[in-house]
Amino acid sequence: MLSKAVASAVSTTLTPTTTSKFIGLKRVSCVSSFSFSFKWNNSFETKSFKCQSGGSRMEKFVTRASAAQPLKNADELIDSVETFIFDCDGVIWKGDKLIDGVPETLDLLRSKGKRLVFVTNNSTKSRKQYGKKFETLGLNISEEEIFASSFAAAAYLKSIDFPKDKKVYVIGEDGILKELELAGFQYLGGPEDGTKKIELKPGFLMEHDKDVGAVVVGFDRYFNYYKVQYGTLCIRENPGCLFIATNRDAVTHLTDAQEWAGGGSMVGALLGSTQREPQVVGKPSTFMMDYVANKFGILKSQICMVGDRLDTDILFGQNGGCKTLLVLSGVTSLSMLQSPNNTIQPDFYTNKISDFLSLKAAAV
Numbered sequence: 597m598l599s600k601a602v603a604s605a606v607s608t609t610l611t612p613t614t615t616s617k618f619i620g621l622k623r624v625s626c627v628s629s630f631s632f633s634f635k636w637n638n639s640f641e642t643k644s645f646k647c648q649s650g651g652s653r654m655e656k657f658v659t660r661a662s663a664a665q666p667l668k669n670a671d672e673l674i675d676s677v678e679t680f681i682f683d684c685d686g687v688i689w690k691g692d693k694l695i696d697g698v699p700e701t702l703d704l705l706r707s708k709g710k711r712l713v714f715v716t717n718n719s720t721k722s723r724k725q726y727g728k729k730f731e732t733l734g735l736n737i738s739e740e741e742i743f744a745s746s747f748a749a750a751a752y753l754k755s756i757d758f759p760k761d762k763k764v765y766v767i768g769e770d771g772i773l774k775e776l777e778l779a780g781f782q783y784l785g786g787p788e789d790g791t792k793k794i795e796l797k798p799g800f801l802m803e804h805d806k807d808v809g810a811v812v813v814g815f816d817r818y819f820n821y822y823k824v825q826y827g828t829l830c831i832r833e834n835p836g837c838l839f840i841a842t843n844r845d846a847v848t849h850l851t852d853a854q855e856w857a858g859g860g861s862m863v864g865a866l867l868g869s870t871q872r873e874p875q876v877v878g879k880p881s882t883f884m885m886d887y888v889a890n891k892f893g894i895l896k897s898q899i900c901m902v903g904d905r906l907d908t909d910i911l912f913g914q915n916g917g918c919k920t921l922l923v924l925s926g927v928t929s930l931s932m933l934q935s936p937n938n939t940i941q942p943d944f945y946t947n948k949i950s951d952f953l954s955l956k957a958a959a960v
């Protein structure tokens with residue numbers, strides 16, 4: 597049931613025109629704020645209301661997105677942009693298996709002069725290590741075309757002129773260490789702290805390096821209490837120490853049998869102990885998008901972001917002002933996309949990127 601106050605706010609802010617058909621209203625959440633998804637003809641509209649002073653005052657924020665359209669004319673989309681940014685897992689490969697038709701699709705796009713960029717939130721590998729993975733799968737992709745969140749963390753530190761005499765404490769895997777090393781930053785932590793234990797005795801105090809000026813947190817299969825405490829001490833006690841997250845993904849797909857706790861769980865631990873919000877450098881933050889656009893000198897309106905996740909890939913594209921294409925070859929199903937609970941609508945959706953080939957053939 598909607599409260600009277602909310603119902604009143606809705607009725608005063610939404611007046612259907614005679615050409616609009618009001619299809620539905622859904623209350624999505626209710627804590628100290630409310631948001632609703634409306635469907636008008638073929639468009640979704642989300643309205644959020646923040647309650648203050650026990651709900652006596654409401655503020656209204658409006659976002660609007662058209663319902664995603666099935667991709668029917670691939671050439672039209674291809675011709676409308678100069679760069680395609682692809683997410684990797686669920687788009688290019690699934691685990692260690694290449695998705696059908698990917699090499700031919702990438703060849704087609706290159707033959708049309710399109711720039712291809714590959715972006716992943718997975719920070720466990722460096723650009724070079726991802727290059728090897730592409731090679732193993734038979735894809736000829738240069739390191740310059742790969743942007744992993746491990747690279748983004750080092751690129752972010754470079755972009756803010758992080759002092760070379762300061763150190764970075766890493767909670768994460770090898771990819772972050774490799775990228776920091778390439779960028780010339782001093783670091784400590786990472787996998788080698790994965791075996792460290794704390795033996796609590798009366799009066800025990802953990803020492804930490806006062807020269808640590810940034811803590812970078814990424815997905816870490818060797819996460820432990822030692823790392824949480826070390827990172828917490830750096831952030832809380834070293835003046836000006838930065839808290840950087842490669843991503844805040846809730847879940848990841850270590851195996852295809854279930855979803856596993858993602859990088860957001862490690863970030864959440866530090867957030868809990870420091871009460872600080874991290875600077876996120878991976879999707880859906882626009883840092884990597886801005887970086888790619890600046891590096892190649894391209895307009896973001898000339899980019900199409902292709903991904904399999906709504907809350908990272910599609911939001912990343914939309915936050916950056918790009919066109920967006922959802923592929924259903926990964927974690928998002930058509931029913932999830934079309935669920936009334938989903939308010940993130942890409943411009944287009946299709947089954948897999950090789951539909952570019954068949955939709956093109958059908959259009960000829």
Ligand SMILES: [Mg+2]
Nearest residue numbers: 683685686904
């Ligand atoms: Mg993906």
